[in-house]
Amino acid sequence: KWGLGNSRLTGGLLKIAALLEEGGVCGIPTDTVYALAASCKNPQAIEKIYNIKDRPAEKPICICISSVEQLVEAKPPFSPLLWEFMRNVYPGGISCIVSKGDWLFKLVFTSDSIMIRVPDHTVTCHLCDITGPLAITSANPSGEADSTHHSMLLLLWSTVLRLMKVKISLLHLFFFVCFNRHFLTQACLTFLSTGTITIVREGCVPAVKVRQIFDRLKSTMV
Known part of the structure; x- marks a missing residue:
């Protein structure tokens, strides 16, 4: 577990x-x-994210965890190859898109995936270690540019304040902002039940490197 100090940063966390x-x-x-971010323990909070972003319900959301072992507790029906792949690439800027199945359906109500x-980010992992898995999505209105600067958070915040006048369920929205950070685009891949992967979007981890890692691990497990 992460140690908790007495700093102002820890207090905010x-x-x-x-x-x-x-x-x-x-x-x-x-x-x-x-x-x-919303806790996976609170499906209604996840619904708030969709309302805030005006995000279509059929679009999947990301589950953020502090370590692969934190996911083991949910007992998802993952193949040994998928477990090994995640242990080799995490923490890092790769998102694995997997079949949701019954193990998660009641918590995250989106599509089948x-x-x-x-994340390779100490603060985020520390938070997940305290709260458990979090449902996260970029803090920008659906269809707009990714929120890579804190000013984009503030713009969304002003929109939320207007919404709160008529939608009380959006209360308890709080921002924890770290300034002057450099952000990278995450790579997204679909992990298929056939034991293959499809690169959906190339990000900070080159697609060729992702495939090299996957092929190496797959060859050792055949």
Whole structure:
């Protein structure tokens, strides 16, 4: 477990953790973008994210965890190859899109697939270690540019304030902002039940490197 100090940063993190436990939505930094986060323990909070972003319900959301072992507790029906792949690439800027199945359907109500990743970001992983897995998505209105600067969070915040006048369920939104960070685009890949992968979007990890890692691991497990 992560150690908890007495710094102001830790105090802010604990405040966010408490809000997430209460069903709130928070803005957090990650290694790729600023994101909106909700606890996977609170499906209604995840629904708030969709309302805030005006995100279509059929679009999958990402599950952020502090380590692969944190996901083991949910007992998803993953193949040994998928487990080994995740242990080799995490933490890092790769998202694995997998079949959601019954193990997660009651928590995240979106389509049949779900993105999973362990961010290479100490603050984000520390928060997930306190709260458990978080549902996250970039903190920008659906269809607009990714939120790579804190000013984009503030713009969304002003929109949320207007929405809160008529939608009380958006209360308890709190932003934890780290300034002057450099962000990278995450790579997204689909992990198929046939034991193959499809690169959906190339990001900070080159597609050729992702395939090299996957092919190497697959060859050792045949």
